[in-house]
Amino acid sequence: MPNAVPLNQDISLTVIKTACSNCNLRELCLPYGLDLEELERLDDLISTRRRIKRGDHLYRAGEPFDSIYAIRSGFFKTDVLLEDGRDQVTGFQMAGELLGLDGISTEHHTCNAIALEDSEICSIPFSKLESLSREIHNLQHHFHKVMSREIVRDHGVMMLLGTMRAEERLAAFLLNLSQRFTARGFSHAEFYLRMTREEIGSYLGLKLETVSRAFSRFQEEGHIAVQQKHIRILNVNGLKALMSQRT
Amino acid sequence: MPNAVPLNQDISLTVIKTACSNCNLRELCLPYGLDLEELERLDDLISTRRRIKRGDHLYRAGEPFDSIYAIRSGFFKTDVLLEDGRDQVTGFQMAGELLGLDGISTEHHTCNAIALEDSEICSIPFSKLESLSREIHNLQHHFHKVMSREIVRDHGVMMLLGTMRAEERLAAFLLNLSQRFTARGFSHAEFYLRMTREEIGSYLGLKLETVSRAFSRFQEEGHIAVQQKHIRILNVNGLKALMSQRT
DNA sequence: CACACCAGTTGACATGGATCAAGCTGAAGC
DNA sequence: GCTTCAGCTTGATCCATGTCAACTGGTGTG
Numbered sequence: 001m002p003n004a005v006p007l008n009q010d011i012s013l014t015v016i017k018t019a020c021s022n023c024n025l026r027e028l029c030l031p032y033g034l035d036l037e038e039l040e041r042l043d044d045l046i047s048t049r050r051r052i053k054r055g056d057h058l059y060r061a062g063e064p065f066d067s068i069y070a071i072r073s074g075f076f077k078t079d080v081l082l083e084d085g086r087d088q089v090t091g092f093q094m095a096g097e098l099l100g101l102d103g104i105s106t107e108h109h110t111c112n113a114i115a116l117e118d119s120e121i122c123s124i125p126f127s128k129l130e131s132l133s134r135e136i137h138n139l140q141h142h143f144h145k146v147m148s149r150e151i152v153r154d155h156g157v158m159m160l161l162g163t164m165r166a167e168e169r170l171a172a173f174l175l176n177l178s179q180r181f182t183a184r185g186f187s188h189a190e191f192y193l194r195m196t197r198e199e200i201g202s203y204l205g206l207k208l209e210t211v212s213r214a215f216s217r218f219q220e221e222g223h224i225a226v227q228q229k230h231i232r233i234l235n236v237n238g239l240k241a242l243m244s245q246r247t
Numbered sequence: 248m249p250n251a252v253p254l255n256q257d258i259s260l261t262v263i264k265t266a267c268s269n270c271n272l273r274e275l276c277l278p279y280g281l282d283l284e285e286l287e288r289l290d291d292l293i294s295t296r297r298r299i300k301r302g303d304h305l306y307r308a309g310e311p312f313d314s315i316y317a318i319r320s321g322f323f324k325t326d327v328l329l330e331d332g333r334d335q336v337t338g339f340q341m342a343g344e345l346l347g348l349d350g351i352s353t354e355h356h357t358c359n360a361i362a363l364e365d366s367e368i369c370s371i372p373f374s375k376l377e378s379l380s381r382e383i384h385n386l387q388h389h390f391h392k393v394m395s396r397e398i399v400r401d402h403g404v405m406m407l408l409g410t411m412r413a414e415e416r417l418a419a420f421l422l423n424l425s426q427r428f429t430a431r432g433f434s435h436a437e438f439y440l441r442m443t444r445e446e447i448g449s450y451l452g453l454k455l456e457t458v459s460r461a462f463s464r465f466q467e468e469g470h471i472a473v474q475q476k477h478i479r480i481l482n483v484n485g486l487k488a489l490m491s492q493r494t
Numbered sequence: 495c496a497c498a499c500c501a502g503t504t505g506a507c508a509t510g511g512a513t514c515a516a517g518c519t520g521a522a523g524c
Numbered sequence: 525g526c527t528t529c530a531g532c533t534t535g536a537t538c539c540a541t542g543t544c545a546a547c548t549g550g551t552g553t554g
Contacts, residue, residue, distance in 0.1 A: 162335045162450075163452070444533095456533080459532060
């Protein structure tokens with residue numbers, strides 16, 4: 001059975017040196033659109049690479065901000081906590097995506113970033129990134145696009161939370177994951193969820209029982225095959241149709 | 248009775264020239280933290296100022312993006328439409344705030360920006376802003392903070408939509424408005440809502456009837472006085488308390 | 495290998511907010 | 525001043541999702 005998600009070993013064998021210029025994610029990540037000389041200048045910036053074990057925090061809300069992080073391999077969630085203990089998962093991030101953009105605003109992180117599997121990240125000191133992007137137009141512009149994309153993504157989540165019913169939310173979630181796995185060269189139809197039902201629920205504004213029931217329902221209707229965290233999408237159009245069906 | 252919200256006339260009398268350097272919003276808006284010489288260079292960039300009548304679009308989803316906009320006076324909403332007609336208000340923006348950041352990502356606007364009262368905006372051509380912020384470190388950094396702040400704000404809305412009950416959402420909304428009016432030198436306790444109950448509902452993920460009932464309830468309990476769109480906050484702590492009370 | 499435990503599933507019931515429906519109110523137009 | 529209409533309020537009812545509870549299965553550990 002093919003494995004839809006990268007195992008850490010695969011990556012750590014192919015990427016020996018910490019360098020954007022030989023990272024296989026460069027077309028997804030910050031270096032997008034840079035020429036070779038520019039890439040090498042970006043390499044100088046990214047000195048540290050760090051492993052984060054499953055369950056560990058990359059950063060916590062309230063900590064001082066000085067770097068953003070690019071995910072080289074693995075899977076993260078970010079969440080925000082309210083004083084009374086309620087929490088909201090604000091996103092799931094995978095290889096090639098950036099973490100920590102929320103910290104620029106106040107110079108302190110405003111959410112927690114937690115590894116959902118053993119992961120590897122590149123630290124990018126933010127003030128150095130700003131310096132370099134004053135010199136490299138392409139880098140500046142692409143960084144702005146990345147921040148803007150995050151804003152657009154958030155609007156999508158607001159739409160989801162504000163107007164969709166439970167099954168629509170879950171369908172949208174699965175289709176989004178599928179599309180992001182595809183962009184990374186993995187199967188669009190088969191993957192392992194790295195997060196629990198509770199974390200999915202938190203992200204989608206639902207309780208875990210509701211998520212579980214929706215999974216069962218999708219399975220009964222032949223849209224997907226679920227076996228614990230292993231998901232196979234059997235009928236993409238069925239899922240898409242679910243999303244626009246009103247009541 | 249004091250008017251908590253600026254009337255257009257007031258502003259247009261005091262601000263004669265289109266220039267950040269003599270705009271009374273400069274401490275809230277993009278020019279924050281710039282010295283005099285830098286301010287003047289920013290002035291050169293902001294050539295056009297435009298009036299938008301109540302109900303008119305500043306931009307529409309799908310239109311090509313080339314500028315971001317600073318609100319000089321007035322009040323806007325942004326919303327996203329789904330194919331099936333559902334829509335979600337993603338934010339309400341007031342003087343000193345920026346509109347259009349969502350367009351950087353794809354070079355097309357991804358939402359609609361609509362004036363909720365007669366308003367005035369400054370257009371800031373984005374490529375020029377990028378050039379200038381390659382030269383003015385402070386401008387670059389502040390722009391990054393503004394984008395990041397938008398991401399943090401969106402996380403707050405996700406929290407609200409994902410975990411709060413109706414009355415908590417409305418209390419959070421009122422407190423947020425109050426705080427933003429205060430930052431602009433208006434009364435924190437008394438203001439006019441520029442949006443309908445339906446628009447509030449869309450933003451908060453509720454139906455207009457639910458919003459209306461929550462207003463009535465707040466009034467019964469003495470937290471606020473509501474008369475149509477005129478709101479007086481009588482008990483800030485009461486509203487704050489509502490937000491953390493679980494079930 | 496057995497045990498413990500956590501994640502997930504499923505069922506029964508409760509409820510917050512949606513929906514449907516009827517009236518009310520205040521501002522704008524004639 | 526009267527009419528009209530969009531926006532708002534309020535009541536009655538319904539339903540999607542939450543809550544509570546019991547059970548199941550898979551995983552890791554001693």
